[in-house]
Amino acid sequence: MPLDIRPIVVQRAADAAPQTPAPLGASQLRRTFDEALPAFETTASVEDLAAPLGQRRASDAIQLAVDMAREGYNLFVMGPPGSGKRTMVMQVLTGRAAGACAPGDWVYVNNFEVPAKPLALELPAGDGPKLAKDMAQLVEELRTAIPAVFESDEYRSRESQIETEFAERHDKAFAALAEEGAAQKVGIVRTPAGFSMAPLKDGEVMSPEEFAKLPEDEQARIQKVIVELQEKLEQIVRHVIEWRREWRARLKQLNREMTLFAVGHLVGDLKQRYAARPRVISYLEAVERDVIENADDFRAAAQAAAPPPFAAARGEPSFSRYSVNVIVEHTAGKGSPVIDADHPTHANLIGRIDHISQFGTLATNFTLIKPGALHRANGGCLVIDARKLLMQPFAWDAMKRALTTREIRIESLAEAYSLVSTVSLTPEPIPLDVKVVLLGDRTLYYLLCQYDPEFGRLFKVVADFDDAFDLTPESLDGYVRLIATIARRRSLAPFDRGAVARVIEHAVRLAGDTRKIGARVEAIEDLMCEADHRARLGGQPSTNAEDVEGALGAQRERLARVHGRLHEAILRGTLMIATAGSRVGQVNALSVYELGELAFAEPTRITATTRLGEGQVIDVQREVELGGAIHSKGVLILASFIASRFSHNRPHALAASLVFEQTYGLVEGDSASLAELCALISSLADASVRQSFAVTGSVNQLGEVQAIGAVN
Numbered sequence: 097m098p099l100d101i102r103p104i105v106v107q108r109a110a111d112a113a114p115q116t117p118a119p120l121g122a123s124q125l126r127r128t129f130d131e132a133l134p135a136f137e138t139t140a141s142v143e144d145l146a147a148p149l150g151q152r153r154a155s156d157a158i159q160l161a162v163d164m165a166r167e168g169y170n171l172f173v174m175g176p177p178g179s180g181k182r183t184m185v186m187q188v189l190t191g192r193a194a195g196a197c198a199p200g201d202w203v204y205v206n207n208f209e210v211p212a213k214p215l216a217l218e219l220p221a222g223d224g225p226k227l228a229k230d231m232a233q234l235v236e237e238l239r240t241a242i243p244a245v246f247e248s249d250e251y252r253s254r255e256s257q258i259e260t261e262f263a264e265r266h267d268k269a270f271a272a273l274a275e276e277g278a279a280q281k282v283g284i285v286r287t288p289a290g291f292s293m294a295p296l297k298d299g300e301v302m303s304p305e306e307f308a309k310l311p312e313d314e315q316a317r318i319q320k321v322i323v324e325l326q327e328k329l330e331q332i333v334r335h336v337i338e339w340r341r342e343w344r345a346r347l348k349q350l351n352r353e354m355t356l357f358a359v360g361h362l363v364g365d366l367k368q369r370y371a372a373r374p375r376v377i378s379y380l381e382a383v384e385r386d387v388i389e390n391a392d393d394f395r396a397a398a399q400a401a402a403p404p405p406f407a408a409a410r411g412e413p414s415f416s417r418y419s420v421n422v423i424v425e426h427t428a429g430k431g432s433p434v435i436d437a438d439h440p441t442h443a444n445l446i447g448r449i450d451h452i453s454q455f456g457t458l459a460t461n462f463t464l465i466k467p468g469a470l471h472r473a474n475g476g477c478l479v480i481d482a483r484k485l486l487m488q489p490f491a492w493d494a495m496k497r498a499l500t501t502r503e504i505r506i507e508s509l510a511e512a513y514s515l516v517s518t519v520s521l522t523p524e525p526i527p528l529d530v531k532v533v534l535l536g537d538r539t540l541y542y543l544l545c546q547y548d549p550e551f552g553r554l555f556k557v558v559a560d561f562d563d564a565f566d567l568t569p570e571s572l573d574g575y576v577r578l579i580a581t582i583a584r585r586r587s588l589a590p591f592d593r594g595a596v597a598r599v600i601e602h603a604v605r606l607a608g609d610t611r612k613i614g615a616r617v618e619a620i621e622d623l624m625c626e627a628d629h630r631a632r633l634g635g636q637p638s639t640n641a642e643d644v645e646g647a648l649g650a651q652r653e654r655l656a657r658v659h660g661r662l663h664e665a666i667l668r669g670t671l672m673i674a675t676a677g678s679r680v681g682q683v684n685a686l687s688v689y690e691l692g693e694l695a696f697a698e699p700t701r702i703t704a705t706t707r708l709g710e711g712q713v714i715d716v717q718r719e720v721e722l723g724g725a726i727h728s729k730g731v732l733i734l735a736s737f738i739a740s741r742f743s744h745n746r747p748h749a750l751a752a753s754l755v756f757e758q759t760y761g762l763v764e765g766d767s768a769s770l771a772e773l774c775a776l777i778s779s780l781a782d783a784s785v786r787q788s789f790a791v792t793g794s795v796n797q798l799g800e801v802q803a804i805g806a807v808n
Contacts, residue, residue: 127610129597134573138590138638139580148184149574150565150615157559158188162477162531168556170499170532172482174541175561178618181535182479185559189434189477189533196432199475202526203227204421204462208382211417214462216524217375221426227376228420230366231383235415238387241358242394246351254350262343269332295322355391359384383418416463423447423467423526424474432476437469440480442490445469446498447506449521465523470504473530482536482544495532499554502528564607564614575600575613582621588628594641599623602648608805619693623647655694662689662698671758673699678784681705685756685771686792687763699790701757702768704775709751711739713776716755717763730766734773736797742780752776766794770801 136142148155154175161171173181201224204214219227295302295318363384370376393415426433437444447468451458469478485491490509498504503525534555541558544551565571579596582588591599599620606614626647631639665671673684684699713735717723731754739748754772756763770793778785794802
């Protein structure tokens with residue numbers, strides 16, 4: 097006799113009255129919403145959704161993280177893909193940022209004392225580019241003012257006075273020595289090789305022959321005088337060297353005074369402009385000192401019509417050391433920044449130092465420092481995809497180090513790992529005040545909690561987005577508003593009442609529960625775009641239910657190749673599936689296939705054989721290692737139930753084998769345990785099972801059939 101498996105409910109107690117559940121009606125298998133929707137004709141008359149829908153728990157967590165201005169209260173947002181995590185986070189962060197004050201600008205400037213360690217200066221929002229412009233204008237004015245000062249009559253007069261004074265002192269010393277020598281008949285003669293001394297006769301230099309004719313005592317006297325005069329000449333030469341040093345010092349002091357005269361009032365104006373910034377004042381003072389010490393650079397630049405190429409590399413004057421490298425600039429009154437880092441590499445995160453090639457070598461300076469996402473988000477919020485961050489080498493450690501030390505320290509990985517041999521910089525770290533938001537799935541969150549001890553200390557708030565939320569009149573009304581909002585944001589044609597009802601029905605199907613509605617906003621948005629496309633092709637002013645249904649069918653058709661091949665194999669008899677009559681020990685189970693966005697079920701034949709034995713139930717799938725752990729658990733549970741049910745007071749003399757026919761891949765899940773149990777009972781009782789049914793579901797050790805989801 098056929099065994100109808102629909103009402104199977106196995107009772108543990110033998111005297112318990114059997115309960116037969118009522119079959120499900122068509123209305124219970126498909127929930128429609130045409131009558132439940134609020135009154136409207138198309139979404140054109142429906143207001144936009146003002147607040148996030150159905151994610152109260154996640155919304156509260158996001159708000160807590162945003163409002164909590166304490167260390168470590170960064171946010172990890174987790175949930176299924178397409179649930180609108182990023183959209184909600186950006187809405188909340190943007191709303192908060194709009195009412196906040198804009199953070200200050202950051203610039204890097206030259207450190208004149210230690211050029212390898214550039215200085216970081218903070219300025220009010222919008223003042224970074226102003227300082228850069230002011231410094232560029234200062235250099236241009238100095239290139240004109242300094243040469244003009246050195247060409248002035250006052251400078252020439254004072255320079256001439258110093259030179260005249262030195263020349264007079266020099267001439268006077270040598271004239272006195274010459275007079276002394278002439279008084280003792282010894283002359284001092286200047287030659288190309290230096291000074292020489294010779295005896296005089298009647299004011300003329302004696303020849304060697306004449307000197308030899310002089311008496312010996314006279315010759316001795318003259319030689320003695322020459323020796324004394326040479327000693328005095330050496331003293332005068334030493335004095336001349338000292339006088340030259342003094343002359344250069346006085347000339348340098350004059351240059352400093354004249355340069356200060358040209359520079360002082362220009363730099364003074366800038367000091368007054370940035371008087372509220374002590375570090376900027378210190379920097380301007382350092383600029384003033386450097387300009388005074390290197391005034392000749394400006395004089396040389398004025399003499400050259402145009403700087404030759406690679407002037408700096410050849411040691412010729414370069415004024416880039418007075419430049420200002422604006423790392424971050426903000427506009428006052430536009431709120432704090434919200435940065436979405438879509439490519440969070442190490443360099444893109446904390447910044448980098450570029451190099452340029454000069455004559456085969458790599459060189460750099462503070463103007464080649466480039467900012468990272470942390471620089472741009474400093475004072476605001478930084479949103480990062482957690483998976484992308486973890487996939488980039490060294491990026492995760494750099495992020496944690498910045499959040500722990502609360503400063504951005506630009507480091508070169510190539511230099512740290514000795515990949516390049518060149519002179520680099522060590523820029524001054526910039527203080528960090530940022531709220532970091534990581535977006536990821538639940539698996540990443542739990543793995544980080546388990547294996548990274550620093551993660552919980554740095555990300556103390558988690559926002560968990562639900563896969564679905566309760567279907568209530570309020571949420572239904574909100575979903576209608578959501579559909580209207582998406583239609584307007586994506587410039588779609590209005591959706592009529594039937595189209596909205598069909599979209600909501602699909603959202604409920606995605607949730608797999610008639611009391612829930614799916615939270616995969618991205619999937620709904622894609623469906624609406626495709627339905628709008630079909631409506632426009634038909635020249636319709638609005639999208640109707642047929643357009644939505646057509647879009648759903650097209651989505652299934654695009655992914656239905658495998659489904660079609662399996663169905664064809666069943667119809668042709670390649671896969672042996674009986675759909676009529678009755679069989680003993682044979683049941684059609686439902687195998688669920690998930691291929692990308694498509695999930696479908698196909699029947700799979702399960703057969704069971706029983707015989708006398710020692711209580712062993714052989715799961716062929718497990719024996720050949722084609723059964724997953726959960727599937728094996730289901731078989732062991734039903735074997736335990738069979739033994740407990742039929743061998744409570746006597747040895748279990750059953751040997752049975754279970755197999756999934758014509759399956760050649762891994763079988764996983766316990767939803768086949770009910771079908772396997774039916775096949776075993778059918779074989780034991782020699783009772784046939786109707787093949788027009790496909791069975792799915794799991795059982796427990798008490799023989800109770802457990803709930804399944806997403807029936808249709």
